[in-house]
Amino acid sequence: MLKDFARKIYGNFIVMRHLSGQKRVPYLPQEKWQALRDARVRAMVRHAAATVPHYRDLFRTEGIDPHEIRSATDLDRLPLLDKATIWQAPQRFLSESYNVKNALPLVTSGSAGKPLTVYHDHDSLLANIAFGEREREVLAQLCGRGVRWREVLLLYTGSTFGKVLKFYQQATFIPLRPDRLFLSLADPIEQVVEAINRFRPDVIIGYSGYLEMLFRTLAARSMQMHLPRLVVYGGEAMTEPGREFIRERFGVTLTSLYNAVESFKIGFACEVGNGYHLHADLCHVKLVDSNGKTVADGEKGEVVISNLVNRATVLLNYRLGDVASRVNRKCACGRTLPLLGELEGRLEDIIVLPDGSFVHPLAIWGVFKGKPEVLRYQLIQHATDRFELRLVTTDPQTYQCLLPTILEEFRLLLGNSANIEVNYYQDLKAQGPGKFRAVISACHKNTA
Numbered sequence: 001m002l003k004d005f006a007r008k009i010y011g012n013f014i015v016m017r018h019l020s021g022q023k024r025v026p027y028l029p030q031e032k033w034q035a036l037r038d039a040r041v042r043a044m045v046r047h048a049a050a051t052v053p054h055y056r057d058l059f060r061t062e063g064i065d066p067h068e069i070r071s072a073t074d075l076d077r078l079p080l081l082d083k084a085t086i087w088q089a090p091q092r093f094l095s096e097s098y099n100v101k102n103a104l105p106l107v108t109s110g111s112a113g114k115p116l117t118v119y120h121d122h123d124s125l126l127a128n129i130a131f132g133e134r135e136r137e138v139l140a141q142l143c144g145r146g147v148r149w150r151e152v153l154l155l156y157t158g159s160t161f162g163k164v165l166k167f168y169q170q171a172t173f174i175p176l177r178p179d180r181l182f183l184s185l186a187d188p189i190e191q192v193v194e195a196i197n198r199f200r201p202d203v204i205i206g207y208s209g210y211l212e213m214l215f216r217t218l219a220a221r222s223m224q225m226h227l228p229r230l231v232v233y234g235g236e237a238m239t240e241p242g243r244e245f246i247r248e249r250f251g252v253t254l255t256s257l258y259n260a261v262e263s264f265k266i267g268f269a270c271e272v273g274n275g276y277h278l279h280a281d282l283c284h285v286k287l288v289d290s291n292g293k294t295v296a297d298g299e300k301g302e303v304v305i306s307n308l309v310n311r312a313t314v315l316l317n318y319r320l321g322d323v324a325s326r327v328n329r330k331c332a333c334g335r336t337l338p339l340l341g342e343l344e345g346r347l348e349d350i351i352v353l354p355d356g357s358f359v360h361p362l363a364i365w366g367v368f369k370g371k372p373e374v375l376r377y378q379l380i381q382h383a384t385d386r387f388e389l390r391l392v393t394t395d396p397q398t399y400q401c402l403l404p405t406i407l408e409e410f411r412l413l414l415g416n417s418a419n420i421e422v423n424y425y426q427d428l429k430a431q432g433p434g435k436f437r438a439v440i441s442a443c444h445k446n447t448a
C-alpha cells in the first residue's frame with residue numbers, strides 16, 4: 001500500500017518536472033528547440049555508449065568518439081539501423097541499466113509481418129504525459145471543449161495505448177482527464193456504433209484504416225451514429241478520399257497524430273492541418289533515399305528516427321519505414337517546430353467480407369501475436385470469400401501443430417463460409433518495391 005503510494009508520488013513528480021514550459025516548446029525560436037534537441041542527443045549518445053551493447057561495440061569498431069557527437073547532424077555519422085538488425089539480437093539494443101522492473105515491453109504491430117519488442121523506461125513514459133500537452137492544445141482547440149471532452153478510443157486487445165494507460169493508472173495520481181471509453185475494433189460494427197451512441201463522445205480516436213471503413217459502412221448501410229466533433233487518427237496514413245469523405249459527408253473535423261511504438265511522440269497535425277509538426281527535440285527525424293542519403297526539402301524519403309527520450313531500447317538512426325517529405329515553410333499556426341508533409345505510411349489493406357463487415361489488419365495480427373513460433377505471415381484476399389494465408393514458422397512440424405488452432409481463429413474472424421488456403425513458407429519477402437505488407441486485399445474498394 002505504502003509502496004504503491006510512494007510510487008505514485010514519484011510518478012507525479014516526474015510528470016510535473018517535465019510539464020513546465022511544454023505548451024511553449026512548439027512556439028520557441030528555432031535555435032531554442034534545436035538547443036533542447038542537441039542536449040538530448042548528447043545525453044542519449046553518452047548513455048548508449050556507456051550502457052547499450054550494440055552502440056558500445058559500434059563506437060569501438062568504427063572508432064567513433066561518442067563525445068564528438070554533439071548535435072542531431074552528427075548522428076549522420078552512425079549507420080542506418082533497420083528492423084532486420086534488431087530482430088537478430090533485440091537484447092543488444094536494450095540498455096543494461098533497464099530490465100522488466102523499470103521498463104515496459106511494447107510490441108510493434110505486425111505491419112512488417114514480424115513484430116518487434118521495444119522496451120520503454122518508466123521515466124520516459126511518465127515524461128510523455130507532459131509532452132502530450134503540445135498535442136492536447138490542438139485537440140482542445142479543434143473540439144472546442146476546453147480540457148473536458150468525452151473520448152472514445154477504438155483499440156484492439158492488448159494494444160500499446162491500453163498497456164501504457166494501465167501503467168499510468170498504476171504509476172501516477174493523474175486522473176484520466178477526458179472521460180474515456182475503450183472499444184475493441186474486433187467487435188462487430190453494430191456493437192461499436194451502439195456503444196458510441198450511448199456514450200456520445202466529442203472525440204473519437206483510432207486507426208485511420210478502421211475509422212475510414214467505419215464511416216464508409218455508416219453511409220453504405222444508412223446506420224445512425226452519434227457524430228463526434230473531432231476524429232483523431234494515427235497508426236497509419238489515411239487516404240485523401242477517406243478524409244474528404246468523412247469531412248464532407250459527415251461534417252466531422254479530422255486531425256492526426258504521428259507516433260509509433262519505437263517513438264511515442266514523432267509529430268502532430270495542428271489546427272491549420274498541413275502535415276505534421278515534428279516533436280523535433282524529442283525525436284529527431286531525417287528523410288533518406290534508397291542509398292541512405294538525406295533527400296532535399298519537398299522530396300519524398302524514408303522516415304529515419306532517433307528517439308531522444310526512451311533510454312531502455314535505444315534506437316538511433318532507425319528506419320521506421322514510412323515515406324514522407326519535408327515542408328520548408330512557416331506554418332500559419334505560429335508554431336516553429338519543423339513540418340513534415342503528407343505521410344505515406346504503413347498502408348495495409350482492410351478485409352471486406354461478403355456481408356459488408358470488415359476485418360482490420362490488427363485483428364489479423366491479433367491471431368499471431370501470442371504465437372512466437374509464427375515468424376512471419378501474409379494474408380491475401382483473392383475474392384471476398386477466398387483467402388490465402390502464408391506462414392513462416394520455426395519449422396514444418398510447428399506449422400502442422402499450429403495449423404488447426406490458427407484455422408479455427410481465422411474462421412471466427414473471416415466467417416465459416418470463407419475458403420482459406422494455408423501454405424507453409426520458408427521465408428516471405430516484399431513483392432516489388434516498398435514495405436512488406438502482411439495483409440493484402442485484391443478486392444480492395446477503400447477509395448471507391
Ligand SMILES: [Zn+2]
Nearest residue numbers: 270272331333
Ligand atoms: Zn501549424
